[in-house]
Amino acid sequence: MTGQLSYKNSKVITIGIVSELTGLTIRQIRYYEKRKLIFPERSEQGNRKYSFNDVEQLINIANKREEGVQTFEIRQDMLKEKRKKSGSQLRDEMLRGQINAQFGVNKDR
Amino acid sequence: MTGQLSYKNSKVITIGIVSELTGLTIRQIRYYEKRKLIFPERSEQGNRKYSFNDVEQLINIANKREEGVQTFEIRQDMLKEKRKKSGSQLRDEMLRGQINAQFGVNKDR
DNA sequence: CGTGTAAGGAATTCTGACACG
């Protein structure tokens, strides 16, 4: 029970709104990216774009941080989680990804 | 089969990204708001914030416009649609709205 | 009616760095 996509994974939210949504400062959000805890996309000009999934991730990170967990450890746990996924689950998620790719930003036009 | 919310109705997308997502110009998106076809929220400073639902609405509007339908007529159809909803459906949607309000932008803090 | 554009201003975001610790 990991997946459920559609809008959840579209990278369309700017960092200011993510800050409001998560209660984290922009500085913190950028830092967690540097520590490889979160992976926003970039607009043509270079502005970060986040998904709702990213927002949820950040909320989880914020909770861990409050407990005193260091970013390094949080990253370890994330990698561990990823490894836990079975092949079929991954395949399933990728399929959904394809389907929802229809909703990605139009590169052309 | 109208509803399905959660992320779909959170107003978190800025107009520039909506423009990319819909293929409409920013000018057009603002104009459709003036014609009451779309209802974005505003950030504290005044910037428009749209939901995925809004984006879908805009795509529908764009299609109608391509067929030569005027904004006035599009609006008529929208109001007609709204009236069609049965009370139970509306109640259902509002409930979901409550549940997902949890995900609205934090006004405080 | 629907959309383009130049105008002027305010807020957003970006990066690299100094700071504290």
Add this chain to the structure above:
DNA sequence: CGTGTAAGGAATTCTGACACG
């Protein structure tokens, strides 16, 4: 290590208006 901040610049968004039609 994690986060604040001032710095300078570039891109975003906003509104009201002139334009064409």
